Amino acid sequence: MKKLVFSFLFFIGCLSFAQKIYMANSSSKGITAFINENNLPTVDFVYQNTFVTNNKYDEAKLIKTITKMYPDKDQRGMAVLDWEGVMxxxxxxxxxxxxxxxxQxxxxxxxxxxxxPNVKWSFYGLPTRNFWSPDQNWKSKNLDLSSLIxxxxxxxxxxxxxYPLTEVKADVQNKYIDSNIQLxxxxxxxxxKPVYPIVNQRYHPSSKAYSNQLVPKDLFSYYISRIASNQIDTIIWWQSEEYNYNISKTSAAFKADYSRKMSKDQSQQQMLDSYYKDVIKK
Known part of the structure; x- marks a missing residue:
């Protein structure tokens, strides 16, 4: 999540929780159309390049960013600060x-x-994620973050x-999901405080074999269902399709996902709509 891109906060209606659906503000016509067609309210992400300088919190930058994003001091909304890397x-x-x-x-x-003060605020990715070894040491270190959180x-x-289920079995994936959600x-x-986990319809970029590839829709639905089974009623669905499209001509990871027979807006809207419909029909 290094670029100024888009994200979704999204509830799966078929799982008998109170319905809550949010999606990030977008400059993309295709994503905006997706928002409007599904009548989704919006959520904002504040990326580190807009409030961090040389790996240090830059208050002047943050003030400028937030006042531009929310010109009215009484505005309401939801926003996630995203600061990754060394800090x-x-x-x-x-x-x-x-x-x-x-x-900081x-x-x-x-x-x-x-x-x-009327905006609901959080930081991306806290507590920190652990796939292979969500042990007591990892838990203890994150519990120590409670005062920050x-x-x-x-x-x-x-x-x-x-990873796909063909490579990493369901019991390992379930442990990863459950351990991180339960912590x-x-x-x-x-x-x-309520918990709103973040997912993405692409494999994590650190995955050597599958980096940034679109995950199968049934795997995405599987993750959504497993997260919801932990009594989670709100899920943040993050994506970066505006940026991905812009580099798709030179990046093999994204090139195949954008047919030049369709416009950028059509491609983005169709992609997101197919995942959305696949999840809510389960």
Whole structure:
């Protein structure tokens, strides 16, 4: 999530929870059409290039970004601050370096809430994600983040898809999903905050064999259902199709997904609509 792109906050209506559907503001006509056709309210992402300079929190940048995004001080909405990389990685190192990161993350979200108190704020990917070894050491390090996370209005852990079921069996994938969701819920129950996990319809870019490829729709639906089975009623669906389209001419990962027989807007709308319909029909 390095570029200024789009995301969705999205509820699966067939799973008997109260319906809540949100989607990020978009400059893409195709994605905007998808929002409008499904009558989705919007959610904003604030990317690190708009409030971080040289790996340090830049308050002046954040103020400029938020006042432009929300010109009315009384505006309401939902927003996720996205700060990844070294400072994010330092959060759970349990050292002076870790404390320095936590202080800056806390300064950022407190300033955001102070500037626009009627907007619901969170940070992307906290508590941190673990696929292969969600053990007690990982849990303990993230539980230590509770004081930082207590400043959030909701918790937005990342539960991205790394592998197909043909490569990593369902029991391993289930453990990954359940462990990450349950840790976020444990923290949420401790500090009184709801949990809205984040998913993506593409494999995580760190996956060597499947990096950024579209996941099969049944796998995406599988993840949504498994997350919801942890008594989660709201899911954030993030995607970067505007950026992906822009580099699709030179990137094999995206080239096959955009037929030149269709416009960019048609391609994006059709892609998102097919995943959306596949999930809600389950």
């Amino acid at each position: 994010y990685d330092n959060l759970i190192k349990g050292s002076d370096v870790s404390n320095a990161s936590r202080v 993350f806390e300064q950022a979200i407190k300033k955001a809430k102070d500037l626009r 207590s400043n959030f209005d909701f918790i937005a852990p990342s539960v991205y898809i790394f 976020a819920k444990q923290i949420g129950q401790k500090i009184g």
